[in-house]
Amino acid sequence: MVKKIKLSKPALNRAEKRQHKLDSILRHAAAAFMDKGYYKTSLDDIARLHKVTKPTLYYYIKNKEDILIKCEDVASLRINGLLDSVTATTENGFQQLQAFIEGYVKIVTDDIIRCHIRHRGQREDPIAREASLNMHRDIEYRVREILAKGVDDGSIRACNTTIIAILLFDAVNGISAWYREEGEISHDELVEQVLMLVAEGVKNNT
Amino acid sequence: MVKKIKLSKPALNRAEKRQHKLDSILRHAAAAFMDKGYYKTSLDDIARLHKVTKPTLYYYIKNKEDILIKCEDVASLRINGLLDSVTATTENGFQQLQAFIEGYVKIVTDDIIRCHIRHRGQREDPIAREASLNMHRDIEYRVREILAKGVDDGSIRACNTTIIAILLFDAVNGISAWYREEGEISHDELVEQVLMLVAEGVKNNT
DNA sequence: TTATATTGTTACCCATGAGTAACTTAAACT
DNA sequence: AGTTTAAGTTACTCATGGGTAACAATATAA
Numbered sequence: 001m002v003k004k005i006k007l008s009k010p011a012l013n014r015a016e017k018r019q020h021k022l023d024s025i026l027r028h029a030a031a032a033f034m035d036k037g038y039y040k041t042s043l044d045d046i047a048r049l050h051k052v053t054k055p056t057l058y059y060y061i062k063n064k065e066d067i068l069i070k071c072e073d074v075a076s077l078r079i080n081g082l083l084d085s086v087t088a089t090t091e092n093g094f095q096q097l098q099a100f101i102e103g104y105v106k107i108v109t110d111d112i113i114r115c116h117i118r119h120r121g122q123r124e125d126p127i128a129r130e131a132s133l134n135m136h137r138d139i140e141y142r143v144r145e146i147l148a149k150g151v152d153d154g155s156i157r158a159c160n161t162t163i164i165a166i167l168l169f170d171a172v173n174g175i176s177a178w179y180r181e182e183g184e185i186s187h188d189e190l191v192e193q194v195l196m197l198v199a200e201g202v203k204n205n206t
Numbered sequence: 207m208v209k210k211i212k213l214s215k216p217a218l219n220r221a222e223k224r225q226h227k228l229d230s231i232l233r234h235a236a237a238a239f240m241d242k243g244y245y246k247t248s249l250d251d252i253a254r255l256h257k258v259t260k261p262t263l264y265y266y267i268k269n270k271e272d273i274l275i276k277c278e279d280v281a282s283l284r285i286n287g288l289l290d291s292v293t294a295t296t297e298n299g300f301q302q303l304q305a306f307i308e309g310y311v312k313i314v315t316d317d318i319i320r321c322h323i324r325h326r327g328q329r330e331d332p333i334a335r336e337a338s339l340n341m342h343r344d345i346e347y348r349v350r351e352i353l354a355k356g357v358d359d360g361s362i363r364a365c366n367t368t369i370i371a372i373l374l375f376d377a378v379n380g381i382s383a384w385y386r387e388e389g390e391i392s393h394d395e396l397v398e399q400v401l402m403l404v405a406e407g408v409k410n411n412t
Numbered sequence: 413t414t415a416t417a418t419t420g421t422t423a424c425c426c427a428t429g430a431g432t433a434a435c436t437t438a439a440a441c442t
Numbered sequence: 443a444g445t446t447t448a449a450g451t452t453a454c455t456c457a458t459g460g461g462t463a464a465c466a467a468t469a470t471a472a
Contacts, residue, residue: 014418014470021419037328039245042459055462056420064460094409122243147408157410163391163399164408166384167377174376185369193369201407202353202370203300204363220440220448227449248429261432262450270430 022060025050026074029067030115038068038119068119069128075116076135078107083142093150098195100146104172105191114176143169168198228266231256232280235273236321244274244325274325275334281322282341284313289348299356304401306352310378311397320382349375374404 028049032041043064047054061067082103086096107113120136123129144165150156172194179190234255238247249270253260267273288309292302313319326342329335350371356362378400385396 018418040330043461044459052419053421054460055422058461059419097408124246150408150410154410156408157406157412159402159408160391160395160399163396164403166380167400167403168408170380170383171373171377174372174380177376178372185366189366190369193366194373196365197370197373197407199407199409200363201403201405202303202356202362202365202374203405204356204360206363224448249431250429258449259451260430261452264431265449 018060022070025057025060026067026071027111030071030111033068033115033119034111038122065124065128068115068123069132071112072116072120072132072135075113076139078110078113079104079139080142082107083139087142087146092153092155093146093148094155094199096146097143097150097156097198100143101168101172101194101198102191105175105187105194108172108176109179109181117173117176140165140169171197224266228276231263231266232273232277232318236277236317239274239277239321239325240317244328271330271334274321274329275338277318278322278326278338278341281319282345284316284319285310285345286348288313289345293348293352298359298361299352299354300361300405302352303349303356303362303404306349307374307378307400307404308397311381311393311400314378314382315385315387323379323382346371346375377403 025046029041029046032045032049035041036045043054043057046067047057050057061070083100086099086103089096089099091099108117121129121133123132144161147156147159147161147165151158151161175190175194179185181187231252235247235252238251238255241247242251249260249263252273253263256263267276288306292306292309295302295305297305314323327335327339329338350367353362353365353367353371357364357367381396381400385391387393
């Protein structure tokens with residue numbers, strides 16, 4: 001008889017497993033929210049995607065809205081992480097803006113980011129609502145700061161950085177609603193077109 | 207005793223009155239949808255805004271979703287009307303694009319237009335959903351045609367008109383979510399900034 | 413092996429809100 | 443005037459779905 005090897009600690013401890021489960025729930029939920037919208041997605045739907053029953057979800061989340069909040073936390077980390085790395089360089093403002101857009105177009109197809117973009121500010125709890133709006137404002141503000149830096153160092157023309165930041169951010173956020181990686185348009189072409197628009201506009205000056 | 211003057215036909219006949227009531231319902235509904243979102247707005251809420259009771263609404267609308275559909279019809283008429291007048295001129299593509307953006311920024315603060323932008327495609331009935339998406343696609347297509355005309359006549363630089371049309375359209379549609387006429391930013395400043403971005407981008411080329 | 417905390421289940425409660433039936437009041441056209 | 447149509451009301455039905463209580467199974471630790 002083969003001697004049983006005593007298994008050392010399982011590959012993943014409880015906390016890690018729990019975290020994985022939560023991540024999976026958030027992913028499934030975000031995908032469902034993007035597919036059918038928040039209100040048309042029931043907790044039973046989400047539970048089914050995750051192959052558990054509804055009450056089990058409550059072991060990982062506080063309530064339905066908490067899913068949205070947790071998704072947003074993940075999205076916030078990723079977007080702010082991108083902004084951190086972009087603004088940490090010694091490049092000029094315009095180059096940082098380019099880098100941000102490139103990075104943003106890469107992550108904007110992720111369901112959790114898409115979910116955040118589509119559902120931000122849609123909270124029933126006024127505190128959660130405020131937090132969501134503030135989080136978005138903070139990000140927008142950081143984009144504005146990049147523009148301001150560019151205006152300052154001369155790489156970006158003088159403009160109302162508040163307005164321009166919102167317009168640009170809305171344009172790239174919009175990508176999350178229509179762009180599909182499997183579709184006709186390649187990622188590179190998309191980035192190229194966005195960058196050209198941002199840099200030069202559309203007017204022909206030749 | 208004063209002789210009673212026989213009143214001639216009332217100022218508004220029934221069909222007109224009915225139309226006015228319907229318009230008012232749509233307006234109230236659109237405002238409520240923008241304030242709280244479609245699903246958080248009950249028919250009782252809308253009825254209350256209109257100072258009637260819920261069943262009365264059913265004299266004017268088929269069901270809740272029908273409100274969204276009727277709002278969209280109004281929005282479609284206005285946006286396509288703008289596109290009609292813009293494309294009827296002999297101006298070049300870039301000038302037509304400018305004219306469209308100017309006109310669009312003017313109407314984008316209207317609750318019914320905002321409601322359409324926010325809720326397009328969000329239909330339970332698959333046929334209504336398809337209709338909503340097609341309507342939006344048609345408009346987007348017409349913007350693309352303006353760009354294509356501009357590329358053709360040399361007023362707009364060569365670009366992927368499909369992508370650029372969506373990006374620009376998303377940027378201006380986004381305005382409906384944040385711009386308030388009572389706010390800090392004047393309408394003229396907003397239009398100026400949008401047109402500058404569209405024309406020249408943000409890069410400083412001096 | 414046994415005790416304990418962790419996951420999970422079945423079966424329910426209950427608030428909400430869309431939609432309807434049946435009835436009342438007001439207006440308009442002979 | 444009286445009849446008809448429009449417009450509105452009160453009082454319901456009923457499906458949906460978030461959330462919970464109470465119980466069952468599984469895994470970890472002693």
